[in-house]
Amino acid sequence: MTSRTEALQTFKREGRIVIVGASLAGLRAAESLRDEGFTGSLTVIGDEKGEPYDRPPLSKQVLTGWVPAEATTLPRRREVDAQWLLGVPASGLDVAAGLVRLADGREVPYDRVLIATGVRARPWPHEAEAALDGVFVVRTREDAAGLRQRLADGPDRVLIIGAGFTGSEIASICRERDIPVTVAELGPGPLVGALGAMIGEIASEMQRAHGVDLRTGVKVTSLEGDEQGRLRRAHLSDGSTVDADVAVVALGGIRNTEWLQGSGLAVGPWGIAADSGCRAMDLNGLITDDVFVAGDVARCPHPVYEYRFISLEHWVNAVEQAEIAAHNMVHLQADRWPHLTIPSFWSIQFGVNIKSVGVPTFADEVVITQGSVAERRFVATYGYQGRVTAAVTFNNAKWLDHYRKLIETAAPFPPPCPTPDQPVDAKPVPVDFPGPMLLAQGATVVVTGHDPDERRVTAARP
Numbered sequence: 001m002t003s004r005t006e007a008l009q010t011f012k013r014e015g016r017i018v019i020v021g022a023s024l025a026g027l028r029a030a031e032s033l034r035d036e037g038f039t040g041s042l043t044v045i046g047d048e049k050g051e052p053y054d055r056p057p058l059s060k061q062v063l064t065g066w067v068p069a070e071a072t073t074l075p076r077r078r079e080v081d082a083q084w085l086l087g088v089p090a091s092g093l094d095v096a097a098g099l100v101r102l103a104d105g106r107e108v109p110y111d112r113v114l115i116a117t118g119v120r121a122r123p124w125p126h127e128a129e130a131a132l133d134g135v136f137v138v139r140t141r142e143d144a145a146g147l148r149q150r151l152a153d154g155p156d157r158v159l160i161i162g163a164g165f166t167g168s169e170i171a172s173i174c175r176e177r178d179i180p181v182t183v184a185e186l187g188p189g190p191l192v193g194a195l196g197a198m199i200g201e202i203a204s205e206m207q208r209a210h211g212v213d214l215r216t217g218v219k220v221t222s223l224e225g226d227e228q229g230r231l232r233r234a235h236l237s238d239g240s241t242v243d244a245d246v247a248v249v250a251l252g253g254i255r256n257t258e259w260l261q262g263s264g265l266a267v268g269p270w271g272i273a274a275d276s277g278c279r280a281m282d283l284n285g286l287i288t289d290d291v292f293v294a295g296d297v298a299r300c301p302h303p304v305y306e307y308r309f310i311s312l313e314h315w316v317n318a319v320e321q322a323e324i325a326a327h328n329m330v331h332l333q334a335d336r337w338p339h340l341t342i343p344s345f346w347s348i349q350f351g352v353n354i355k356s357v358g359v360p361t362f363a364d365e366v367v368i369t370q371g372s373v374a375e376r377r378f379v380a381t382y383g384y385q386g387r388v389t390a391a392v393t394f395n396n397a398k399w400l401d402h403y404r405k406l407i408e409t410a411a412p413f414p415p416p417c418p419t420p421d422q423p424v425d426a427k428p429v430p431v432d433f434p435g436p437m438l439l440a441q442g443a444t445v446v447v448t449g450h451d452p453d454e455r456r457v458t459a460a461r462p
Contacts, residue, residue: 021116022046025295358390383413
């Protein structure tokens with residue numbers, strides 16, 4: 001190693017690093033930086049006041065009463081020797097000056113910055129209706145604790161708006177408690193947006209078999225309260241109404257990127273564009289060397305999926321990207337790592353353990369490759385142009401590693417059944433995902449200048 005290279009490596013392990021986002025990715029990145037030998041100044045900024053906590057248990061163990069909301073604090077793997085600026089959100093990023101601006105007027109200088117601001121729950125769009133007593137979202141500890149108490153009080157009926165994973169998990173918890181529940185979903189079935197029409201049909205049957213009043217292809221148009229401001233009724237797009245005293249808005253998340261407007265980074269509703277080494281991209285498509293991204297807010301290309309930019313709101317993805325980003329922040333180009341892990345996630349609902357590996361939305365066909373749909377114990381394999389790209393298991397998670405290897409080796413689709421329990425007449429069918437709904441909301445830019453040294457883009461505002 002030359003003296004110049006040694007000097008550069010020493011510089012990488014010193015200086016000032018700021019992490020914006022004090023949740024799972026932010027905490028794991030801070031720990032990994034110290035593990036990687038970073039000895040400089042470390043600052044972690046977070047908009048919530050408490051210590052970093054785990055979010056998946058909020059819609060699972062906390063609502064069931066198995067775990068108190070305050071017991072979800074993330075365990076510390078090591079001391080990180082950091083300055084924690086909690087309870088104040090970041091309001092801006094000045095890349096040229098190397099400054100993170102806070103909402104209270106303070107400015108925090110950095111040599112390198114990691115953005116891990118995650119997502120927030122998409123609220124009910126009508127502010128007055130969202131403020132009705134009985135209307136909830138589930139994203140924070142306070143959200144989960146409040147809803148748990150309301151469920152414990154025994155509501156007459158719970159309305160869940162949206163049948164994605166969070167909405168379906170909460171519907172399951174309501175039925176476990178014998179609480180009447182109505183689920184309103186604009187799509188043709190639960191989980192369709194993530195897993196496609198075939199799994200959506202199975203999920204629909206599962207919910208109805210457990211007593212859920214599932215309404216698909218309808219939209220909740222308004223929420224109605226009484227004179228005391230308590231939720232009493234919901235109006236649906238098909239003209240029907242649902243009387244309910246609790247409503248859970250489960251319409252997905254909004255990535256926390258608004259504070260980056262004007263920063264010059266490639267920011268949009270799908271997140272912040274970055275390379276597979278978690279280095280942020282600017283509006284011109286150039287990779288930055290001192291701005292990194294990790295977790296739910298990151299949008300990175302994956303070589304297995306034709307280098308398409310993928311945003312994932314998965315626990316494992318947040319941890320692994322945080323570790324990759326931390327490593328690359330303190331190493332030179334030749335020693336940097338790419339984020340090549342095949343994504344995975346899990347959910348428990350209606351007595352079924354659902355686990356997935358790969359990216360199901362990157363598929364044109366799906367087939368049941370083993371097990372029994374009727375018994376809710378099977379594997380659905382996804383393929384794209386003749387190769388395996390993902391698999392979803394219902395109560396059959398022991399086979400996930402097998403399918404992960406098929407994905408990593410671009411195995412032909414449909415794959416042979418690895419066990420004797422091959423389904424009868426299992427044939428691939430179109431995966432049938434709903435069309436993209438946010439394509440028109442992406443970052444729009446205009447090109448300026450004429451010569452190569454002056455051609456740049458700027459964000460276009462409507």
